[in-house]
Amino acid sequence: MKSESDERAEQLTRRQFVAASALGGMAVAVGCRAGARGNWEYLTDGQAGTLAAICDQIVPADQFPSASQAGVLTFIDRQLIRHFRGHQDAYRDGLEQANAMSRNRFGLDLADASEEQQLELVSALEHESNAFFELVRTHTLEGYYGSPRHGGNRDAVSWRMLGLEEPPLLGRAQYDLRKGSPS
Amino acid sequence: MKQVNAVIIGAGAAGGVVAKELAVAGLSVVLLERGSWYTANDCRKDDLRNQRTTVLGNAFGPDDDRNPRIVVNSKGELHTFVPSEGPYSNNAACVGGGTLSWGAQAWRYMPQDFKMRSTYGAPPGSSLEDWPISYDDLEPFYEKAEYEIGVSGDYADDPFHPPRRRGLPMPPLPPGREFEILGPAAKRLGLHPFHIPMARNSVPYNGRGPCMRCRWCCGFACEVDAKNGSQNTVIPVALSTGNCELRTECMAKEILSDDRGRARGVVYFDAHGHLQEQLADIVIVSCCAIESARLLLNSKSRLFPNGLGNRYDMVGRNLQGHQYTGALGYFAYDTYDDIGPGADIAVCDYNHGTPGLCGGGMLANEFVRLPIHTIDRLPSGTPGWGLAHKKAMRDWHRRTIAIIGPTQQIPTAEARVTLDPSVKDKWGIPVARIQGNCHEHTYEIGDIQAERARKWLLEAGAIDTRLLNQAQNAEKLTRGPDANKARSLSNHSDVVPAGQHQAGTCRMGNDPQGSVVNRTCQLHGVDNVFVIDSSVHVTNGGFNPALTIMAVAYYASASLVRNWKGTGFRS
Ligand SMILES: Cc1cc2nc3c(=O)[nH]c(=O)nc-3n(C[C@H](O)[C@H](O)[C@H](O)COP(=O)(O)OP(=O)(O)OC[C@H]3O[C@@H](n4cnc5c(N)ncnc54)[C@H](O)[C@@H]3O)c2cc1C
Ligand code: SF4
Numbered sequence: 001m002k003s004e005s006d007e008r009a010e011q012l013t014r015r016q017f018v019a020a021s022a023l024g025g026m027a028v029a030v031g032c033r034a035g036a037r038g039n040w041e042y043l044t045d046g047q048a049g050t051l052a053a054i055c056d057q058i059v060p061a062d063q064f065p066s067a068s069q070a071g072v073l074t075f076i077d078r079q080l081i082r083h084f085r086g087h088q089d090a091y092r093d094g095l096e097q098a099n100a101m102s103r104n105r106f107g108l109d110l111a112d113a114s115e116e117q118q119l120e121l122v123s124a125l126e127h128e129s130n131a132f133f134e135l136v137r138t139h140t141l142e143g144y145y146g147s148p149r150h151g152g153n154r155d156a157v158s159w160r161m162l163g164l165e166e167p168p169l170l171g172r173a174q175y176d177l178r179k180g181s182p183s
Numbered sequence: 184m185k186q187v188n189a190v191i192i193g194a195g196a197a198g199g200v201v202a203k204e205l206a207v208a209g210l211s212v213v214l215l216e217r218g219s220w221y222t223a224n225d226c227r228k229d230d231l232r233n234q235r236t237t238v239l240g241n242a243f244g245p246d247d248d249r250n251p252r253i254v255v256n257s258k259g260e261l262h263t264f265v266p267s268e269g270p271y272s273n274n275a276a277c278v279g280g281g282t283l284s285w286g287a288q289a290w291r292y293m294p295q296d297f298k299m300r301s302t303y304g305a306p307p308g309s310s311l312e313d314w315p316i317s318y319d320d321l322e323p324f325y326e327k328a329e330y331e332i333g334v335s336g337d338y339a340d341d342p343f344h345p346p347r348r349r350g351l352p353m354p355p356l357p358p359g360r361e362f363e364i365l366g367p368a369a370k371r372l373g374l375h376p377f378h379i380p381m382a383r384n385s386v387p388y389n390g391r392g393p394c395m396r397c398r399w400c401c402g403f404a405c406e407v408d409a410k411n412g413s414q415n416t417v418i419p420v421a422l423s424t425g426n427c428e429l430r431t432e433c434m435a436k437e438i439l440s441d442d443r444g445r446a447r448g449v450v451y452f453d454a455h456g457h458l459q460e461q462l463a464d465i466v467i468v469s470c471c472a473i474e475s476a477r478l479l480l481n482s483k484s485r486l487f488p489n490g491l492g493n494r495y496d497m498v499g500r501n502l503q504g505h506q507y508t509g510a511l512g513y514f515a516y517d518t519y520d521d522i523g524p525g526a527d528i529a530v531c532d533y534n535h536g537t538p539g540l541c542g543g544g545m546l547a548n549e550f551v552r553l554p555i556h557t558i559d560r561l562p563s564g565t566p567g568w569g570l571a572h573k574k575a576m577r578d579w580h581r582r583t584i585a586i587i588g589p590t591q592q593i594p595t596a597e598a599r600v601t602l603d604p605s606v607k608d609k610w611g612i613p614v615a616r617i618q619g620n621c622h623e624h625t626y627e628i629g630d631i632q633a634e635r636a637r638k639w640l641l642e643a644g645a646i647d648t649r650l651l652n653q654a655q656n657a658e659k660l661t662r663g664p665d666a667n668k669a670r671s672l673s674n675h676s677d678v679v680p681a682g683q684h685q686a687g688t689c690r691m692g693n694d695p696q697g698s699v700v701n702r703t704c705q706l707h708g709v710d711n712v713f714v715i716d717s718s719v720h721v722t723n724g725g726f727n728p729a730l731t732i733m734a735v736a737y738y739a740s741a742s743l744v745r746n747w748k749g750t751g752f753r754s
Binding site: 057058059060062064079082083119126137140141142145146147149150158159161162163164165168169170 | 572
């Protein structure tokens with residue numbers, strides 16, 4: 001049976017593909033090559049599933065979306081061939097190691113493990129593979145709280161969560177704040 | 184290419200002012216800039232890619248692919264950094280330089296800031312010195328900068344403000360919520376809070392409208408062009424004279440000199456990567472402290488085997504910036520008003536006059552903090568990830584106030600820029616190497632400033648605080664993707680924090696053996712080369728430096744124009 005997060009990752013992959021196709025020629029060509037690279041620009045589907053499990057422990061779902069639900073995988077994936085390309089090896093090795101740790105402990109791929117097991121594993125990762133964990137932690141939080149245009153923080157969900165006006169109010173009447181004016 | 188009267192390298196804060204002053208005086212000018220000309224139309228508010236938060240790179244240059252630098256830590260280990268990494272000490276590369284995307288705090292230094300050595304004596308091991316010019320020499324030029332660039336603010340409540348002939352041309356923006364919270368608290372502590380002077384239109388000025396108070400200011404270009412830099416003030420005036428030609432994406436390689444030891448012009452790579460030669464009667468170096476030193480050091484010739492103006496090994500020394508420290512306060516209610524630019528209240532009570540301390544610095548509230556900035560600035564003890572972190576983001580993002588300030592650094596001769604003997608940039612030009620540190624007393628003062636900031640926040644009702652001092656900054660650096668590099672480097676205590684406020688590398692002075700330029704920014708020993716930018720600062724004040732950089736640029740230009748006689752100088 002598929003775990004919830006696995007399904008989520010898959011759903012996301014499907015949605016990604018639709019979105020990518022909508023972008024036109026280039027993106028469709030990428031989609032057609034599918035294979036091990038799936039519908040990601042850099043990650044394989046397997047890597048994406050592992051990464052989704054880790055990201056969703058860093059920013060779990062509550063009444064607001066989790067990291068992967070908000071598009072953080074898209075953010076990291078896109079940047080792995082752009083600004084984060086220097087971290088490709090770290091991701092490749094780190095994800096493999098995380099998955100190996102999971103198979104060791106639970107006999108399951110990390111993506112197939114239960115929520116509790118994933119939390120246990122990510123906590124272990126923080127101690128045993130700190131450099132990789134910090135890398136993913138930082139990128140996840142940057143994607144989740146950064147600008148929507150990069151694929152994470154889809155629909156500005158995190159900004160709405162923090163109570164920031166979205167779209168922001170521009171050209172507001174600043175004079176409300178003057179001394180003595182009604183506020 | 185046609186020979187011109189003056190070639191200016193770097194269209195930033197200083198270069199823009201000099202271009203305008205010379206072009207208006209009738210000199211023919213070529214202004215070279217390695218970056219592009221962005222306008223308000225290119226303005227893009229990207230939390231991850233701007234000049235302050237560089238997760239995905241700098242928005243206004245230089246790019247990571249072509250411009251490495253080497254940083255040497257105190258153990259002598261070398262690390263390569265690209266512009267989007269902190270220890271690189273980037274400012275910007277575009278028309279306007281740092282002043283396109285700056286926070287626009289437009290401070291005058293205080294009279295003591297020009298007389299640090301005679302005020303305090305030089306701590307052993309430091310290179311603390313007096314400037315050869317005084318506040319009074321610069322006062323008329325501060326005023327000119329305030330009026331031509333456009334500064335809003337109000338000094339009425341600042342008892343420490345030095346004498347000035349005229350008020351500021353624009354009133355301050357109305358106070359934000361943080362001002363209302365911090366102002367009364369500062370007064371209860373006996374401090375003297377007032378409105379930060381800002382190069383930002385509060386009312387229509389100079390043909391452009393006022394600030395519309397958006398969330399994204401410091402680090403970003405302004406979409407309504409209400410933020411004033413050299414790109415929307417002096418540079419357009421220079422171009423409108425018809426005497427100034429601006430060439431963008433042109434990277435200066437070296438200054439040429441002749442057999443008599445005078446400069447002939449500049450060799451540069453144009454936008455297509457072709458090598459070009461621009462001959463000129465005078466050459467003005469305005470590349471900002473690190474790159475100006477690099478350019479001089481790269482300008483070697485028979486008469487100047489160690490670089491132009493570097494006979495006494497002074498070029499590149501005394502690199503300094505500011506030691507930024509302060510505190511973060513957590514409040515029981517929303518302090519966030521989403522009204523830019525955010526920073527609006529300051530005190531100058533701590534710049535000078537504390538017994539036992541060699542100076543100090545201004546303290547002010549910080550620019551609007553974006554969600555990305557809160558991630559690692561939650562109350563201590565908050566987990567770094569998971570549901571607790573997410574909830575803490577919700578609890579605290581709108582309930583913090585940060586007070587920080589630029590502590591004046593005590594310079595040392597060992598903090599310096601040299602050329603790396605092997606690493607070159609994408610044009611094949613040897614890159615800058617940064618090493619050494621400011622005097623350790625700087626860090627003591629910085630820590631005291633942080634405590635002062637904390638006290639102010641507590642008085643204002645903060646229910647919890649967190650210091651943003653040296654140790655905390657180092658802790659922040661040991662998280663994140665570059666933790667390993669950072670750990671071995673420990674930016675804030677190991678190598679001089681130069682950064683956006685970098686200065687000092689071509690010190691101004693009367694003694695040719697102890698300085699690089701004279702009191703009018705003319706290179707000792709080479710009468711047709713001038714360094715006019717942050718490099719000439721002997722000390723860097725306890726304030727953001729750009730208004731002083733511009734005032735010095737007006738001052739030096741005035742002297743240059745006064746002494747100009749056709750193709751040479753009166754001597
Ligand atoms: C995000 C940010 C916020 C800031 N906030 C403030 C603030 O609130 N208040 C304040 O006072 N200061 C602030 N600063 C700092 C301020 O911008 C700098 O102190 C100031 O711009 C330095 O002026 P400069 O003339 O020395 O150099 P710059 O303005 O940096 O100009 C130098 C120019 O030379 C060009 N150049 C360099 N080398 C070459 C070469 N070889 N060939 C051709 N061109 C070259 C560069 O591309 C650059 O455009 C801020 C800076 C940044 C980035
Ligand atoms: S806060 Fe004002 S000056 Fe700054 S970018 Fe926004 S509108 Fe422009």
